Amino acid sequence: MTKSLGALLAIGLAGLQFLAVLAVVFSSYVTSQQALINHARDLLRDVGINTMEHSKGFLSPAQGAAELAARLAQNRVVASDDPQRLEQLLFQQLQIAPQFAGVYYGSENGDFVYVMRSPDGPGEFRSKIIDHPNGQRRTRLIWRSDDFSVVERRDDPADAYDPRQRPWYVKARAERTTIWTDPYIFFSSQQPGITLAAPVFKPDKSIRGVVGVDIEISMISEFLSRLNIGTNGKALIIHRNGDVIAHPNQALIKTESEDGALRFADIREIDDPIARAAFGPLADSGSIPVAKETPSQFDYGGARYVSTMMPVISDKLPWTIAVYAPEDDFTAVIKKNRAMNIWLAALVAAVTALVGLALADYIHKPVRAFAVRTALISQGEIDPDAPLPKTYKELERANAALVQQIVARRETEREYGQTFNMSSRGMAQIAPEDGGFVRVNQRFSDIVGYGRDELVGMHLPDLLHPDDMVGFATQGGPSSNDFVVNRDIRCIRKDGGTIWVTLNGITIRDRQGKALHAVLTMEDITQSRNREQEIDRLNRDLTHLARGNTMGQMASGLAHELNQPLTAIAQNADTALLVLDQMPDSDAELRDILTEIEHQSLRAGEIIRALRSFIRKDEGARTNFNFADLLAQTLHLVHADATEAQVSVETDLPPHLPLVVANRVQIAQVLVNLLRNAIEAMATRPDGVRQVTVNAREADGMVLVGVEDTGPGIAPGLNLFTQFETTKPDGMGLGLSICRSMVEANGGTLWHTDSDQPGAKFYFTIPIRQTVQT
Template sequence: MRKSLGATLALGLAGLQFLAILLVVFSSYLSSEQALMRHARDLLRDVGVNTIEHSRGFLKPAQGAAELAAQLAQNSVIASDDTPMLERLLFQQLKIAPQFAGLYFGREDGSFVYVMRSPDGPGEFRTKIISFPDGKRRTEFIWRSDDFAVVERREDPADRFDPRSRPWYLGAKERRATVWTDPYIFFSSQQPGITLSAPVLRPDGNLRGAVGVDIEISMISEFLARLNIGQHGRALIINRNGDVIAHPDASLIKARNADGTLRFADIREIGDPIARAAFGPLELAGAIPVQTETPGRFDYQGASYVSTIMPVISDTLPWTIAVYAPEGDFTGALKRNRTLNIWLAALVAGLTRLLGLALADAIHRPVRAFAVRTALISQGELDPDAPLPKTYKELERANAALVQQIALRRKTEHEYGQTFEMSSRGMAQIAPDSGRFIRVNARICQITGYSAAELAGMRLRELVHPEDPTFVGAFFTTDGGDFAVNREMRCVRKDGSTIWITLNEILVRDEQGKPLHAVLTMDDITHSKRAEAQIVQLNRDISHLARGNTMGQMAAGLAHELNQPLTAIAQNADTALLILDQLAIDEPELRDILTEIEGQSLRAGEIIRALRGFISKDEGAATAFDLADLVRQTLHLIQAEAAEARVVVQTELAGDLPPIRGNRVQIAQVLVNLLRNAIEALAPAPGCAPDPSAERRVILSARREGAQVRIAVEDNGPGVAPGISLFAQFETSKPGGMGLGLSICRSILAANGGALWHEAVPPRGARFVFTLPLCQAAADAGA
């Protein structure tokens, strides 16, 4: 433990002074103890008597004015139902009686007129009127000025106050005479007080109501607060039921019930722990109130206290005055008994103090000058080569070594600070115990988007992208050895954007191997990462383009090769029909078969020619055609596949479908492709027998929507698997698929002025929808 030279000298001199005073004063203190106790009890008695007289003096004029107001309760004004006249009378009585907090009159039917002072309201006085016009309760608040003028009116439909349930009303009703209530917390003003109430009787002797006068007793607490009972003594007033109704700290006498209402705190629960220790056990034993003055003595937290309890003030006011004070507060009698000794002690203390201060200053002056000079040099406010003050030789040698070390340290700190702040890379120091940023330069603020003040309260791991594994803090538990980090990672900027950074980090230790801080460097490599991603995507696009060109060449070759056999099939079928005509053979079924062969071969040729035109970017001729007729022909083409897969194909075509415009062969190709996809989705897996009870259904529907026709192909199959990009090239869920069908269909429809999209069918199934434009004549007719 290092000790200050100045503090050691001061403590030594103060100790000498204390011993000198103690030797002189201690002898007189013992002989003065009895006089001190007598003086303390006399002072507490005087305080109790003073408090009793003040309470009587405060309540006596208030009692007289209250009894006068109670006598007025029998006159014709209050006995009548004239509420405005009653309010004015109560208002006048309140103005001439400053002790009153409020006057009020409650009737047996629950109506109520209350006039009170309102220092915090919009007016100086506030009136509360509860009435029952037409049998409905109405509560009105009226704020008035000093001349009875209305300042503000307000109604409170939520008020549920009932005067018939209050203690002042119940006491007057029960006794049929003027009564004083026990002190309580007023309902409206939330202040402690007592109430004088008197009954108002009808001519037949029945109770009409009760008039009450509120008298705030908070002024008694203010009087107790002004009493000087030693330095720490206090006086309080305890009611006969143990409630503390007045205390120097008025906030301690209030307590809250479970329902939220206020009450007086009991002496055993008041927030004054010394009062609880002094009078709580007496109240618990039933010894309060007392018949005669009762002095006492008790200990609290190692300190001795004296107390006095006075008899009750009167039968009307059964209040007990209780006073307590520490014994150490009463030093008046003690000072008179040891005046001579104190003067002698003061003289000795003064001489020793002057001598000690002079000696301490002479010893400590060179040391103080050296300390000031060292501090100025450390802060850079004084040149180390400045002349030394006159001091001790030992301090001169220490000063030379210290100045040299300070100069070297300042030079090193300056060089490091320039390197840190002017670096083109982001740099930071991180605390080894918490991982927080200690110091950052301007470049790291530019990279992260945070200011230096914001980074000072953050950790590096708070900047790391949530999907990247965190490693920050691993070196905090390292006991020894080198630690270094060099890696690429993602970082989340203040604006929420994600960037790529390179992070280099090393751990700096002291001579004992204890971690001092981590030095971190950071570079933004987002642009290079984006360039790499663009190169990868470009390679993929080139690969897809190459496969697309290859498929186009293969399709063109197939179309060219298939045209010849299709032509031969058509010619042979036509020749067979000619032979049937020449031989006059009557075989209708054979004729139908040959006709169908000829028609389908010609249709296949048309599809091949359309495919060749599509591959060669020839969109073909767009004409107006009947969609219903095209649907019938398309269903005929896929009927065999549907029957083999046991799939029922239904059509729901609107009856008023107008002609549509487009390449008829290309649209047929789209319909065939979508229907075959739906049938394949419903077909059983290879090698598995179909379930005869399972319903396999494909619905082809078409309806008009404005200037377009909406065609939908819907199935009740398993739907589209998650993660499949339906219209992307070379992406398929079929084992032998190529991933080009839907992509080609979308391109065909786009070329014909339509669109294609997918819709899910809950709970299972898929729906592919596309649109085609109407021919111009049909569109104009619809418009």
């Protein structure tokens, strides 16, 4: 069925416009009021957040100033025991922060320096200094101008003020940190305020004194009065005890207590009935401050209100921002204009539909001309080389750019496809939806043994060893979470064999963060794993063999040493029996004792001979092996020792050595012992070249192996291969003796060669495997 592009454009534009109008009208009826209420709540929240930030920004300079003054006094930048310099520091702090009513410092000995604003005094600022020269208390009052010059001085001998008894001093001293007092009405200015105090420490961490700042918070109320919250909305600040400490109308927050002193009005008694209705019940239930932002709606005087109470500003400033406003401030206009907007929207829809139809026809004209030209060319009525009809330049450029992008993308896809297919590592693409393989290269297929077509649709867990499935879901792809894999793991091939592989996987995402696919690389590391296991096995076997040989040599040596005294005991017992036989009155009991001694000594000798025979028979199994492979594995075992001693190990082997026949573990033990002896000998050298060279060559039906080092060599007169003789302080003297025994047990010889060159040179031979001639 052929469709007209012009008709589709016209119908589409008109239909979309009509649907848009319907959506606007419907949503206006259903959601406009609720949206505005939500907007009102957002506005109240923003007001609360702004008020919190303003309050913190208003008070944070005070904390910084108090802590700075405390640090300066503590670090002796400003001597806290110099009233003149300390007064100047506090004077400067007071000038910098206009919200400060006064700054002061009290010390542990009762000294006090106080600088405050004095709008009604003879000077703009007044200082009160209490010190104790020569042990006598003195109180001075100094009025100063803005340039710190003295306007008037006066002594006040009747003053009995002691800063150490004030709540701000006591609290800062007890808590040993910066503290805020609860808000209160200043006695002198009758204005709401708060005091911040910070302790000053001596070098031994004891208290030197306390720096304090008085801050008038009436400007916070002025800030609240300037906020535009709808038409009739208001914001106020409530202390954790229910006191209203800031309100757009400052006169409402102060009231007289029973003793005539001024105090803050409680939220349940403030002369703001709407605020009482909104937040008074929370105070009654003990829910001030709230744990989190608490929006609510309530009715008062026949009107509907929305309110929000914010959580406390901080632990040090337990103030709650409370905001309320009438709903009509936000919804009255929309209610009045709703019907007008609906009719206006309908009119706009009708007009724009007509304009859209005309615009669609105008846009479609060049396209229609191309379509007509194509039809005429197909009928042979016009020449294909005829000039093109007039069209849009933007469409021509867009078409050319699109063609270029398509060509470049195809070239990139071709190059990526070649890299993917020809990679030396196994590679696979994983679908983001279900985690199935989209495509794999030939190397991936060869590693796991499945055909490439078989793998498409399978999942990675389908290939994993059951014991290594931890961390891999049975299904699912990387669409929700990043698919990141980097680990060695076992896989089960199609033929049932187990292989070790290294997996690396990442998720490819588009610019919007949507997962396109995951790329997984796989490398077969089975052979390297097997080599590592073989080296571990060899190390365990060497350890076991060394332990067994050491015990065997010790047992053999002890058997040899014990056999002589046992023989002497047997001979002496036999001689005693002969002497006893020549005696006329021989003691029968003595004869039994001597006979038992001779019998037991002969029995002990038989046990020792059996032990030596048993040890000599434990020669181990001999196999054919490649000496070069055994040497490479042995070097892994001594690599850590050589690195720690800064010894380099070199090898000098011909390209092709014949196979040898011997006990593989015993020959490895000989190599390890000789290498470690050389490394330990050179580790004690303070300087010089530290190098061990292992060489091997074929000689007279044997493989001759040499271990040469550049160490201090062998001390003269030392019999290297004698049991229990050693140069090491913690040695047993069995290492070289055991090595010679193991080499000889395998048909070879071990010896040491003296040389004029520095270092020790040990050589041993291993029989070459004899080939069978046919």
